[in-house]
Amino acid sequence: MMTRRFFLDGLxxxxxxxxxxxxRHGPQRVIIDAEIRLDDETEPQSDSLDEALNYxxxxxxxxxxxxxxxxxxxxxxxxEIHDSLAALPGVTGVRVRTAKPDxxxxxxxIAYELSDM
Numbered sequence: 001m002m003t004r005r006f007f008l009d010g011l012x013x014x015x016x017x018x019x020x021x022x023x024r025h026g027p028q029r030v031i032i033d034a035e036i037r038l039d040d041e042t043e044p045q046s047d048s049l050d051e052a053l054n055y056x057x058x059x060x061x062x063x064x065x066x067x068x069x070x071x072x073x074x075x076x077x078x079x080e081i082h083d084s085l086a087a088l089p090g091v092t093g094v095r096v097r098t099a100k101p102d103x104x105x106x107x108x109x110i111a112y113e114l115s116d117m
Contacts, residue, residue, distance in 0.1 A: 004038040008058055016070040017077060017100070024070070029102050030077075031109070032062055036085055037093035037117055053090055061085060074098045074112040082114050093117035 011034075014027035036058065044051035061084045071077040082096045095115035103110045 002040055004040060004043060006036040006055055006058060008034045011062060013063055013066045015066045019072040028100055030066065031099045031101060033097040034062060034085060035095040036091055039090045039092050042090035053088060078112055078114040
């Protein structure tokens with residue numbers, strides 16, 4: 001059986017996120033990864049964008065959510081992204097990972113992952 005997936009790795013954006021007072025002064029750098037499993041039966045039968053899930057839509061959906069408001073928790077941000085991507089046509093599973101690379105000086109990043117795959 002063939003599996004179809006899209007991967008979006010390392011989308012960096014400025015996001016208003018954090019529950020602490022010092023995190024509420026301005027946006028923080030957030031890195032978002034997404035993996036999207038697609039229904040095998042929706043594979044394009046021709047070389048036409050009209051038959052495919054346009055990955056511009058995936059990227060734009062993620063960015064629109066990330067900059068839409070302040071999020072106290074990475075969990076909330078990841079859930080909203082997950083649910084938005086899961087609602088796209090032909091999507092059968094989603095994995096979303098959010099990371100705050102500047103949260104601590106002694107860590108490369110602090111991350112959260114949500115998946116139904």
